[in-house]
Amino acid sequence: MLAPLPKRSDNFSAWYNELVVRSGLAENASVRGCMIIKPYGYAIWEKIQAVFDAAFKKTGHVNAYFPLFIPKSYFSKEASHVEGFAKECAVVTHYRLKTAEDGVSIVVDPTAKLTEELIVRPTSEAIIWSTYKDWIQSYRDLPMLVNQWSNVVRWEMRTRLFLRSTEFLWQEGHTAHATQSEAELEALQMLHLYEDVARDYLALPLIKGLKSQNERFAGAETTYTIEALMQDGKALQAGTSHYLGQRFAKAFDVMFTNRSGLREHVWGTSWGITTRLIGALVMMHADDDGLILPPKIAPIQVVMIPIYKTAIERMAIVEQLTSCQTELVAKGISVKIDDRDTYKPGYKFADYEQKGVPIRVALGPNDLQHQTIELVRRDTKAKKTIPIQNLSEQVEDWLEAIQANIYQRALTLQQQQTLVVDDYATFKELIANQGGFLLAHWDGTTATELKIKEETKATIRCIPLDGVEEEGKCIYTGNPSNRRVIFAQAY
RNA sequence: CGGGGCGUAGCGUAGCUCGGUUAUCGCGUCUGCUUUGGGAGCAGAAGGUCGCAGGUUCGAAUCCUGCCGCCCCGACCA
Incomplete structure (x- = not known):
């Protein structure tokens, strides 16, 4: 475990x-x-x-x-x-190694010094x-x-x-x-x-x-x-x-x-x-259970997990899943069947959740008998058992829904954490306790920006392109400003 | 480079202060049996230059010296 x-x-x-x-x-x-x-x-x-x-x-x-x-x-x-880059450049100075005097270790051959050193590109x-x-x-x-x-x-x-x-x-x-x-x-x-x-x-x-x-x-x-x-x-x-x-x-x-x-x-x-x-x-x-990948860039969009007791059941179930896979692949959906016998279903459920696979499909003996199949959405954990014949329709529907939902969720979070701030005490408090994008007036000087960075570790992330002209006073100096910029602590 | 800490099995660790049989435990690995609809159970097995070098000692993971490596905090940054 x-x-x-x-x-x-x-x-x-x-x-x-x-x-x-x-x-x-x-x-x-x-x-x-x-x-x-x-x-x-x-x-x-x-x-x-x-x-x-x-x-x-x-x-x-x-x-x-x-x-x-x-x-x-x-x-x-x-x-x-x-x-801008000098402090973080790797430099190639030599082009040859040789065996050291101890006969075992390898050392740089001092006679093979480059006449002009080469920088390993930090950008090109x-x-x-x-x-x-x-x-x-x-x-x-x-x-x-x-x-x-x-x-x-x-x-x-x-x-x-x-x-x-x-x-x-x-x-x-x-x-x-x-x-x-x-x-x-x-x-x-x-x-x-x-x-x-x-x-x-x-x-x-x-x-x-x-x-x-x-x-x-x-x-x-x-x-x-x-x-x-x-x-x-x-x-x-x-x-x-x-x-x-x-x-x-x-x-x-x-x-x-x-x-x-x-x-x-x-x-x-x-x-x-x-x-x-x-x-x-x-x-x-991602959430506390693992990754949540957008369907459009997920390497595996659907993972299929067979559930069985006997080898005969296993064969029948994997056969059914393979036919489902063929149907989905024909629609351009990437599907993996995990029929490894060395891991139990519960382990696989947790593992693919951690890997963020958008949809998990499980098929067991009961399903096979009733010609149903179970699907679980990674983003909402919603579980649904449907007739097998409806599988591809359901999968396509959910892939689209997941893509839209996780964007919407991220957008909502961003909007909730984007706050307008007009006084420096509140600014400091917000930065220290909850972070977020803080929309504040700034007097446009590097000196002010650096002072704020020093005191709060927040930097100006950007001057938003869709920002509106608005008269105001710099949150730090009180000097005039005509638009808000976004402050935040950054990675 | 400044300040702090740590090196013991693939990973995570106990033991070190106060030296003493075969170096502890968990995870993982392997084998067998039982299991399989939410991270399996039991039994057994394999796996170690205790970071490296030197010293003290009858005896060193443990004490001493030197070296090496890594991690955390600070300046830099997509």
Whole structure:
């Protein structure tokens, strides 16, 4: 008998850590700060990749792959970019090992020192823009709409599975445009695309907004973000889109000849989502019994569990389930039959609940006799026994209902935890005791933002795009402000 | 890098203060039987360089020295 998970209300972070491991998403690697994404977790990532990749293709983007290593000299061309990442870069200094004098251990060969050190990419702007210099000559080469799916390394101090690890997987889009407005529109288009896909497939309600200057990506003119609010009241940045202006074009000398024959620097964007989204799925939807996956990205949408006493019963029941499976698969539904004889049904029920499979189907001797079948919804735990012939109709109906319900549930929670605050005492109290998105006036200065962060650990998550103009006074300084921003403690 | 803690079987641990037969217990694993509609029961078995190196001692998981690794708190961050 396995011990139950820690409860969210007792210890949210212990609940998260244990759930991620026990549901088979990932585990800590023996390499400090790195994670092993296990098959079930990776299957979710593949689904996420598939839906985003399709959306990128639809908007005209194409995939490519750039090197993991970036020569130090490339990296240092854009000053603020360097400053932003310098503290967390892994550096390759040598290219050979040799056997040590003891004849057993392996040491770095000091004679094999690289003449130019290589940075393991924390992001690829440097290598990509140095390439764009060669690819872009004329307005006919624009826009350049390239994406890559890759891994990056950022030497973090404190790590957590999916939320912050030394190495993580992501997608980074890098585009170049002939005009400023086209680049600005591209950054916004991708932000909207992120929100649409996250909402429609991952069932994540998100707030779109602008990052403050302080929270902006190093090297960007403007950083947009999609911010999610987790069940414990802390915010999670779920994706970003940057308008880069001509900063990288100037740093890497990327120019094109326009229709009038004049040479100009191009305008750029970059945008990304990461394996952190899997962490968001967990912290947004899961409950004390385990994961709850949105049907549209669940690797297994329906799990079927046979219940039997004898080998003869087992054969008949599995046969019936296999025919049900065939019927569902024909409708594009992913179905797993777990007919392992080494685990009992009760164990399997608990296990697939923990894994967040949207619908569980059970078939036993009684069902078989009456030609009925039992279904259980993961999100509501609702149980229903229906005639077998109605199975696919019921499953399709429920998959849709579950997708809608968990989005609605997450949205309601976000709305309940989004509060308008006008005085600093209340602000501090709310942040300390319940978290949430706090809509407050801010005087627009980095100094104020930093003071608030220091005193409350809350940061400006974003300046919401759909916010309204509204005269008010900064919650900290009392200075005039014309719109509310979102404060929260963040992951 | 500053402050605190911990290294004993795949995982979690007792023992260490006060040295003494074969290193404790639980989970997991394996075998057999009974079970199977909500995380099975019983019986048996396998599994250990007690983080590493040195020292003290008749004798070290336990005491001493050095080293290594990891975890927690702080600065950084998708």
